[in-house]
Amino acid sequence: MAGRKIRGVANGGGLRAGLYKGRTTSYVILACIVAACGGLIFGYEVGISGGMTSMPAFLEKFNFHSRDDDSPFYYCQNEDQRLTIFTSSLYLAGIAASLLASHVTKIYGRRLSILCGGLCSLVGAVLSGAAQYLPMLILGRIMHGIGLGFGNQAVPLYLSEMAPAKIRGALNIMFQLAITMGILCANLINYGSLQIRDWGWRLSLGLAGVPASLMTMGGFFLPETPNSLIERGRYEEARRLLTKIRGTEEVDAEYEDIKEASELAVTNPFKAIFQRKNRPQLVMATMMPFFQQFTGINAIMFYAPVLFQKLGFGTDASLYSAVITGAVNVMATLVAITFVDKWGRRALFLEAGVQMFFTQVAIGLIFAIITPLSKPFAVIVVIVICIYVSSFAWSWGPLGWLIPSEIFTLETRSVGQGINVAVNFLFTFVIAQAFLAMLCHMTYGIFLFFAAWVLVMSLFVYFFLPETKSVPIEEMTSVWRRHWYWKRFVPDEDPPALPSYKRDRY
Template sequence: MPAAGFSAPARTGGVQFEGKITPIVIVSCIMAATGGLMFGYDVGISGGVTSMDDFLKKFFPTVYKRTKAKGGGNDSNYCQYDNQGLQLFTSSLYLAGLTATFFASYTTRKLGRKLTMLMASIFFLIGVVLNAAAQEIVMLIIGRILLGCGVGFANQAVPLFLSEIAPTRIRGGLNILFQLNVTIGILFANLVNYGTSRIHPWGWRVSLGLAGVPALLLLMGSLIVDDTPNSLIERGHLEKGKEVLKKIRGTQNVEAEFEEIVMASEAARQVHHPFRNLLQRRNRPQLVIAVWLQVFQQFTGINAIMFYAPVLFKTLGFGSDASLYSAVITGAVNVVSTLVSIYSVDKVGRRVLLLEAGVQMFISQVIISVLLGVKVKDQSNNLGHGMAILVVVFVCLFVSSFAWSWGPLGWLIPSETFPLETRSAGQSVTVCVNLLFTFVIAQSFLSMLCHLKYAIFAFFSAWVIIMSFFVLFLLPETKGVPIEEMAERVWMQHWFWRRFIDDGHHHHKVVELPQAAA
């Protein structure tokens, strides 16, 4: 059952469309899960694999030797894993995903959502085979690049497929369900790494190979389901679109919704240059907010912790088992805290969650930085049992506050603020900026850890201050505002953004609506 408090169903002149939760909608929920699991498993698996001795011995012998050397030389504890090739193993996926998003935007529109998801699963499966069977570093990186193409295609098509298939009343729930499954994928990856780290010498192959499970589920799902009515109508298959609409809504009475989709696709066809449209002055507020939310989301430092949690904990002097165990704990906290977001986002609002999380993330990171600065000297390899537990506690406090704020809201806010004519272009820009900065962090974190040492957490906490001020002054509250009324009720009321909104452009009157009771 969807969480209470999601936005009310869309209305067309007060008409609410008929629609049951049919088996095909349930299948589409499972597909949402597999798209998210696929992405999450990928984010979580690389950190555990790169901390496994067998993997390092085979592909990164210099790093392996460094981790085994007892102090001495210039190889401080923080610099053991500083290796561009090792970082490229993790980050190549995101660079490939970033590039693939542009192609996926085209295939989603021209070939449909279903075919794009099918392509995503095939890219992913080939990448999994190459990774699990890798004999040298090149094979490993090519595998990761193909996984990245799969992620790029899936992240573009799956959320669109969901929002178009879902009955309006559970659309919000499905939106955050995708994010929830990303966190479950990360936890699952950490658990797998914890188990496979005991299998020598090929445990890492099992870890990388199991990524094929969510990809196979997505492959089967995309073969079973029909394309969305919106996609079929957009590509000119009107009759087929109407048939599918009847099937997914479980009713013959779909005329009103069908007409609305036809009108929307006609309107979309009139927009020849959605990206140029996006740059117009009146769309500046949404664009600026969408871009900066993605940049800030990465500079909280969350992905540094998620990618490299086992490596990070091992660097801090935890044993190999303890480091993977700690990564499992942070993964579990991530899942539970995302559930908090589902229940609270429409009750307390977006701004409250983001501002509260800013305070919690800042305090956690400053304390981690101080603890490490006091306790972990360059050549010391031991944090001490009590201190190690304290660090894990504050890492968990940091992860939890991110998971109920910047995690889901970084995606939710852009998706609800762009007007219809720039929504798909806006989604593309959002995904691209996110993957670009994910790549930047993945490619640079281990080097930053080496050079900044414990101050890396102070570096991220400084960004948390900047983003909290951004939210305080520039992010308006969008809780409970219908998407089509955003301009009048949000942007025109905002002290700064109202100067960008051209009054003449919006023809519908501003209607004063009574506040709904909580």
């Protein structure tokens, strides 16, 4: 038998997917909806950060300053580095927290990381809303960052492991839908808070405690995933849960796949993830979040109020315009939920790549040729930005979280997602720090800069990202084994057969 190829399950082959039984139960839908609420915090923080830069009372309270009057370009806006630190400190904390969360998630389960994320974000909301001095404000942002590090690491994993393979994409994208709803809510709250001259900014920051409370309650009441239970040796509990969430007693195939994946796991996932056989997943876990940030979306979302204000809409109308982009974001994410498991991940990526490229080029050319913008052209820019946002919202927005959460083997899944979140936060921090200076000095060239990156990432997807639609999460290695490039890294044979699988291997 030594020379025969093994039809593995946990590490590939894809031959047992048809044996997976069950249906999409209301129990698993409800659990995924509750868990996805973790995305509300992330979205709310992204939206709130940009709104703060348009609130005079907030700027005055912490002595932030802006240089609008004698700037050579109307693109130039706030250059106070302390203001960009306010925005970016959250992500520095998130980098460290996401790597710590990968350990907690593997050893203690996904639920505990979700709970830790909610509690830390709740503390951050209290500190930020009550801040009297800049250090207290920054401390609140750091606590938010720790909460996001835990939440963003655990929630996508939770969703991918709980969901049936055939609708894993749609359920996982609920996380991104929650993010977009958080952004929209933040923009609406910022618009209302601006009318409260003295303490409206406290309301905006303090209301982050609402999604944090939802996430905390979810951490208390959500069930653990079957994958995590088996990973920690709680086999009977895992089988009972799997029976409940799949709505059938016929869960042997899926249960044994998860169990085999656990038995093949190594004790040091940080070392395992850098092994040659895990090279494809590691590349995706670093390149996907890198590319996600270099679409330019967070730059637009962070500073949408600033951009629209400088386009001539005025302070109030700038936040109103940001609400429009937020609504487009939500609606387009629903498109992704509808079609990701029908058309596949690659189709959404590639279509959006074309749309994002041409809209970025269009914005750059308008700014290059028509300066200063008249009101009609400013409206055109807003429309083009909305078209751009819609394409991001059904591609790199949700799929940037979905792909890394579904491609790793069980042994490296927690660490891989931790790396994914850390890289995401790192480049979000880089963009947040550099965007204002880039916008000031590159002017319209910044949009051409991001357009070039969109072209690069679209080519990367076309050549290097295989389709993962409907593939069971513990059979994902088969996808890499069949890919024209990645198959050279993934072994052709699985590890030795396990006793419980001898009947299925030949």
